[in-house]
Amino acid sequence: MDFGFSEQQGEVQALARQILSEQVTPEKLASFDEFKAERFDRDLWRQLAEAGLLGVAMDETYGGMGFGFTELALFVEELGRSIAPVPAIPSLVSAALPIQRFGTTKQKEQWLPGVANGSTLLTAALLEPGGEKPENPVRTTVTVEGDNYRLSGVKTCVPFARSADRILLAARYEVGVIVVLLDPAAAGVSIQEMQYTTFEPQYEVRLDEVLVAAADVLAEPAEGAEVMAWLTERTTAALCAHQLGVSDQSMRMTASYTSERKQFGVAIATFQAVGHRAANCFIDVECLRLNVYQAVSLLDSESEATTEVQIAKVWAGDVGHRVSYASQHLHGGTGIDRDYPLWRFCLWARHNELMLGGSARQLADLGQRIAAGEAYCS
Amino acid sequence: MKVEFTPQQIELREQLRAYFGKLMTPELSAECARDMGEGGGPLWRDALRQMGRDGWIGLGWPEELGGKGMSPIEQFIFVEEIMRAGYPFPFLTTESVGPQLAEHGNDWQKSELVPKILNGDLLISIGYSEAGAGTDLAALTTTAVKDGDEWVINGQKMWTSLAHFCDYTWLAVRTDPDAPKKHQGISLFLVPNDAPGWSCSPVNTLGGVRTNTTYYDNIRVSDKHLVGELNGGWKLITGQLNRERLSLVNVGPTSALFNKVVDWARETELASGGTVINQPWVQMNLARVRTGIEALKLVCYKQAWAMTEGTLNMADASAAKVYGSEFFIEAYRLLGEILGQASLVKSESESGQVLSGRLERLYRTASIITFGGGTNEIQRDIISAAGLWMPRASR
Structure with a gap:
């Protein structure tokens, strides 16, 4: 049980955070609102490629960094924190990972170097x-x-x-x-x-x-369902990691805002009703974080992780929902004002919640597996 | 980052599970049930000493203190397994007061009391709350006054659980009534529960568990009973509470209960045909509980890991306590719904009880931990301040 980040994991996080905090500005994000332009910041994509982040989980043979799924998920978490307008999950997780894992040498040579250097875009x-x-x-x-x-x-x-x-x-x-x-x-x-x-x-x-x-x-037909299940688990875990970034950032914006906003002559954060709702978000985000990291860690080592991924997705759905609306509520009207950045986090929290199954569906699937004796506590 | 047990840790867990499977004889289980899951009986004490002799209690303690030198993660695996086996483990002594004594105690406390704790020979109750000092603990009025070479202790404590069979009470008293801030005038003493002037009376609770009011009437103790520095008790109290919070939300018993309810629901046939678990709402309740247990497990092990790294922080300890305590209440409800009215039949019934009547007792005892060990409101205050850097109102 090691909940700490290795040196390389810390570097991936720091590198991603540095590029994204500089490049993903409110003005940039606003330029894609309401379909004004295709929501894809190609300059940012190129910079992420140059920094090696698009190939973070790709073999060095194909121009990647040669790290694992954990590093890729930490990168995705940062993309969630900044809601960067780039197609990382469809291209890097849902498509490039299975090509690397199951593709022929020819397919890998044909597609992976371009994904790593940013010239090729894949989706699923x-x-x-x-x-x-x-x-x-x-x-x-x-x-x-x-x-x-x-x-x-x-x-x-x-x-x-x-x-x-x-x-x-x-x-x-x-x-x-x-x-x-x-x-x-x-x-x-x-x-x-x-x-x-x-x-x-x-x-x-x-x-x-x-x-x-x-x-x-x-x-081929004999392996297809298995390949799809493999990439679905990883895509689900990546959505959870994205949701972690989205929720953590919403919560931190809320903590800052309520510490500044004054009513009755004091910061509203000093009211217990406000502080406690934020504390509930903290507990929620911590539960989400730990379940995401567990799922990611198990997938990275190719261990059986169906139960853990389902559970992480339930947390991603529930926590995303609760933190999103708590953040909106504690911001008052500021949260819904499109000149303040919080509203976009509300959109992505909802997307991450529902994509590949909301909490009820995940719970129903998990419940069936419990009934079949497949999800006892160890 | 590797959120998985090592093969050695999995092996340790299996070894412990087999060990406790043998240790929990039907006679011992019956005695523990009679004592409302609190322990204190003769077989319970024998078993504790046996564990001490076999080296388990100090599994994660440094070797120089008589432990086995493994990490807090292994220690937590041990506590999880013993509680999973249904043994009422005196974790307040071994997991919260013990480590505080080992870190801050004087020579006598370190060389005589700590080894006894690790041998299963010494039990300590905790004396903090008073009639007028609960959440505002620093308002306590029990006093220790120096008289020659001795301290004279007077006062009354509430909710001194387990005191009726413990050897000492870890007692918070006022030693400086004139301190500029009230928490700066508090010291910690270890008071023998057989000292002249010590007495207790039972308080019977909703859960059937006995707790106590304890009385301290001109009890005289020497300096060696003072723990840490004079007027430095507050730090010891908060340190003890941080450790207690982790033990309070141990995931072992709930994991075991969940597995038993799953087995029961898979085996039990409905009068109308099919098994209990075939019903979608049953699967939904089970999935909710399973999802909550997973988070609690990770929250606990992250803290055990943080203790190995020396990075245990207040917000995380409080988050674990709030999450765990509120989850337990929800879990007992969701599992109780599955068993239906049978979950309200007591263990002593001649017939009709399910899973030894455990859920009938659990829903009654569950209310304690949302306020015990520090109310969840105070924990949430700590979280918003220490975890999110939000300003708090002055009190």
Whole structure:
């Protein structure tokens, strides 16, 4: 049991925090509000690449730093703290990690160096309308045609689908699930814009008899579901890490604000009703932090972590919700004023809460596993 | 960062689980149930001495003090396992007062009392609260007045739990009534519970647990009974309370209870068909409890780790206490709902009790720890000030 950060972990955190605190300014964030521009700060992305952070968990062979999932999650936590407008989770976690873990040498050589240096953007299509289990696609199907595959169906809430070089995507085969790296420019792909609450560019992606070459298959039907489960657990843990950054920052902004804001001649933080609500946030954020770090740590060592990831996601949902609204409440009208930065944290807390399953769904899944005897306390 | 037990720690846990499985004989379990989970009976004392002789109590203590030199994490694994086994472990003595004595005690306290604690031969009750001094502990009025070479102690303490079978009371008294700030005039004494002038009367509680009012009537003790510096008691009190808070929210018993309720729900058939656990709301309650236990486990082990690093901070200790105490109440409710009305049948019943009637007692005893060990309101004050640097109102 070691809850401390190694030297390299501390350096990753400090480096990310330094770049993000300098670059993610309120003006920059405001330039993407209400879809004024694609919410992607490409200058920042380039700087993060130059600092090595986009390849933090990538093998050195492909231009990465060669660290693990823990370092990547700590980077994502910092992105949450600053709500930086960059596609880190879809590209680095949901797509690049499984390519590195399950891809062919050719696929790794083709995609990973570009991800690390910032020139390639990947994303993943994890959701279908009415189907929120990425390892179990229903509305997207595949047929075999010689050496190639033909895909038809629909995916929803796909981030950066229009600007990505490849979309990682799962489709149902007769038996099993295949995972492909889809070219969004391929014939038969139609992409429609969705206006999503965080202003992140998201799209509905429709596939009409789209031809995918064997070289772009990441997992054959026998392994596809397992690959999707693997990347879903890591994406879930990354969302939790992002939520940790979002919640921690909201809470700290609230502590500062209430220490400055005066009513009845004193700082409102001196009222117990205010202090105690902030203290509840502190306890919540600490519980979230520890559960996130446990899940991340287990995933980093490729240990069984299904229970721990589910539990972390319940905390991410509950804590994100509670801290977001406590922060808004304690800020009074200031929190909802779009000239003050807190309101954007409210958007991302909600996104992180619901993406890949809110608390009720996670609890229901965990409850089923408890009933099956799979989640006793050790 | 590696939030996993080492293979050695997992092995230690299994070793301890087997050890306590043997130690908790049916006779000892029955005696502990009779004593309302407080201990104090003859078999309980024998078992404590056995643990001491086998070297377990001082597992995480330095070797020069008679311990085994392992870290606070191993010590916490030990306490978790013993409490999980259902043994009422006197953690106030071993985990909170003991370490304070080892750190701040005089030669007699270090060389005679501390080894006895590690051998399971010495038990200490805690005398802080008074009728007019609870949350505002520094308002206490029990006094120690120097008379020649001796101190004369007079006063009355409330909620002196376990005092009726302990050897000493760790007693907070006023030694300087003129100190500029009231907490600067307080000292700590170890008063023998068999000293002439010492007496106690029982207070019976909602949970069935006995606590005590204790009386100190011209008790005379020498300087060697003073702990630490004269008028330096406040630091000892807060240090003891920080350690106590961690022990109060030990995750072991709740983990064990959760597993038992899961087993029961998987095995028990509903009159209408199917098993209890097939019901979605039962799975939901279990998942909620499981989620809460995981956080409590991590909160506790993070503190044990912080103690190995020497970085235990007040906000974290208070957060653990608030979270743990409020979670226990919620967990007993959620688990009680699953057992239904059967969870209200007492352990002494001729029939009809489930899981030895544990939940019937737990919901009654649970209210204690949201105010015991420092009220949760004060803990939240500490958290907002020490954890978030928010200013607090002067009191």
